[in-house]
Amino acid sequence: MARDPKTDTFTRAGLNLIQQALSIYDADLRLAVSNRPFQEMFDLPRHLVTPGARFDETIAYLVARGEYGEVEDEASFVQTRVDQALAFVPHYLERVRANGRAISIEGSPLPEGGWVTVYTDITAVKRQEALLRARSEELSDQVLSHTEELALTNRRLEATISQLQEAKATVGEMEARTRLVTEMTPAHIAHIDARGIYTFTNRRLSSLLQGRANDIIGLSFEEALGEDTAALLRPTLARASAGEPAVLEFSEPASGRRIRTAFTPDEHSDGGVYLLSTDVTQETQARTALEQTHKRELAAQLTSGLAHDFANLLTIILGLQARLEKLPLPHGAHELTGATRMAVRRGGLLLDKIANMTSTREIRAAPVVVQDFLAGFTPLAQATLPDAVALSVRCNVAHTALMLDAGSLQDGLLNLVLNARDGIGAEEGQITLILQDVKDTWLEITVEDTGRGFSDAALDQALNPFFTTKGDEGSGLGLTMVYDLVKLAGGTLRLSNSASGARVMLRLPLRPAQADARPRLILLVDDMSEIRAQVRDLLTDLGHQVIEAATAEEAQTLADLPGLDWVLSDIHLGEVDGVAVLGHIADRHPALRLSLMTSLPPDDPLFMAGAARWPVLRKPIDVSALAALLMTEVTP
Template structure:
């Protein structure tokens, strides 16, 4: 028997009549005694029966005695029901029986009413009145009034108890909701002491306490308080303040809203971690800058390339026509300058043409080892290369772009060292937020001008031999990933530090259950065959909602999802919806499509169409070190 059937059976066993009408004045719940007490027909004992028709039937049946204007009577009762308030009353029916009517509104709208036949109680009171010779008339009246008052008081107490229970449940739900939110919600009074907190400060700003009730905001925030103090003072003065700041202790970027309390002196605080959003925003801004650079330089570079082609051709022809030593030297110099111009155009093309940050699982230790293998043969014999990976595991990085960037820095460091020296390349994690790669050398270090302008395009300290685009390309690569570059001097030598968003790569299973999310049945069948051939068991879904439902009930080892799916949510939301599972994405969208770009910030992406071997490598079955 279902819970609804059990509930209805229990209601039918009680002696009181019960009815519940919803906010539209339609019958929602009732028991058998309700129909029996008022002799209601079956049509009025059906879900959805209107309160108005029920009253009209009761008037016609004589429930309320003689009523001259039936429609006015019904309309008045309906108006009372729409403005329903808790009440208790006792009414003698036309058939001579007396009932008590106890009603209470429901928080969802509508009301519940309980009808109790108190005829026997009234008769006992009457019998007591007629047979008692000892009690005075006044005592009898007081007894009757006291009994009625007690019944009304009991009804009121029941209503108050229900209201208290609902208030307690509402408060519990509100606190649970605030504690589940990925943000810190709090209030401080006029003195800056916390009067409320959802205990999420430590998750937004690691290293801070969770239990902060009664603490002063300066104690809870520590050094970061100086950054928020002006905004707190502005909010205490009555002006809302929305701002961002970097928490030096955790390297997190925090967005905060300080809102004045309109009732009591104090400030409501909402703060959350926007580090990943800031990194993505920086990457998007860099992409837009590069697109603008492409528009500005592509036409000029094309025409300049044509001119260089003409110059090279004419100089070659001139070299054959003129055979004097002076002319040969001039022609050779012109050719060298033209070829150098061509190399410069190629470097400009490397910066301005479309490049995308395509993260994949990369082990920093293996990456540095490969870099040492590649770079060492190009270094002078007296220059030594050292690597130090202070971090273990795999991270989502673009191995190709990162390797090119660090190789460029190593070669620059070798030029700075000259005939002898040491180049140190290290990798470490910063506060579980950034992955930091640094290239330091024992050369003379950066000049003051280089520290200021070293990342600017075309700035060079190599005179005519440099293009000034090496560090600019490194800077461009790091900004594509949402990170940053810092130039500094050590003791001795220069140091270039690359900070990249730290995204740990979950180790992928070589077999097990794969949740395949694809809304195209034909493509889903093809990918399923590839996965089963790799030794995986496959469960299938066509939407994010369906995938999340399956993930709750199955032991899923890996999620492989298309970005574009049926339903409102894209597949790129799955890394957020299923953070405990490794999620890999696939798409036929071009690399510069906004959805493709956003998806790469959250998970590795495989571009369609792909072969079984490409899928195998993508899922780690043939994983390389970098």
């Protein structure tokens, strides 16, 4: 950064006004700064007081001038002074110059290398000491000696104090930098003494655990974290206080966030512990989803062969039953063959459910408007309920839209509603669906009913495959499938009983989305069917609905459809200009969002004409660029 000339002038003027000579040499022993008394005291030529002047040349000049008296080996004398300077050792000394004047020399090394030296003319002080010695008849030799030693000690003490002040300033700067680094670290860093009292914190506790204070120095472990969280960490803290380092990963009771805390014993204190806590909620959600994917892959490998053989056996049984029914059978035998055939078909349905559980399936999250989702789900769920069972839905989610796999979520919630219906039975009852966000971390969905509740066995085993309390009516795979979908999304599922019946609570990662990023109805215009098929698949995979037009005329007609959100057109539509087509559509529908796609280079006139008005996607279409485009607000 350029120095302010005015500031440089003021600094140099201030240095020239002090009574002492001053010089600062850098780590290479080249002059960085000096004042006028330095030049005047040693009668130095201008080139030796110019920044960049070499220290050894200055010493050689002073030796030649007789500053140090008679010197036998001048080169050796200069080299000795250079070696002493390179050692950067603080020092204080006094010497008498060749001209008879006495000076003190105080040198202090600099943190980045080099040193600053202050030269003080102490001739008057020495004369006073000599005068005092001349009057030694009235004073004892001991007093004189002590006086001289005290004067020398005082001068050395002043030099030491100056060095200590410089060291203190350096330490202060290091502490400030350390504090800045700890404050910028996306983690909570703290120190606790043997009594469990905080002695240091980087004031980031509230960003990790909401509702906690940042200034916790002097507080106990329980006061800072709360009783519940402190109880989880106390055993590990005790081991670390005894000298055993440890790492603990736990779910914070209030928010459900996943926290990883490293406990490092403080070797310089008896029982002290350093704490480093980081939020690993998203990492845990991703790890949970990955683990569930691996489990599904393993289950698929284990069951695919068995399911194939079982399906073959069922096919053989059905074939034999068909042949058997063609034979003359005694009375009642047809009922038995019919029951066998129904059992085989039920086995086939069971195989389908196993295939759905173990088949490769990805969670495809897309922006979902929560109220729109509930508006579509509620009538679907109510259609499965008898008149005596009522369904109520409460939504306390602050975000208008969330990133969700709407299809998986709908299947899972419908399964829970059906289970609640079966739990209520033929009596009157109530099913309540509650959605709420938890500490901006989880989307919590609870399904409660007024039925008989879960038995102890169900609470313990209901998430295991094939466990059912419905007898022959159930497959034991419903809750298992819901659990599987929740884990694939990185969430959790918990079963319990309320005062009125059963309760199923599932938590999904809360990922807000733009409210206007709901699934869109898009008109795709391209004269090549292969291109349309490729882009259509990309759009539908993103959760959007697509209608297609192969010509400009079709595009003009379909653009008048009600509910259309977006038009994505190729720049070339055979012999027709796609830019002109969008221009005509924009005139008739100013609020319609429009965009182009092309393989033309950016400097092509048609490309530039289109890009001047609307976004342009380059072919081949990248799915991330397409998704980003459809989540933006575009106006003509």
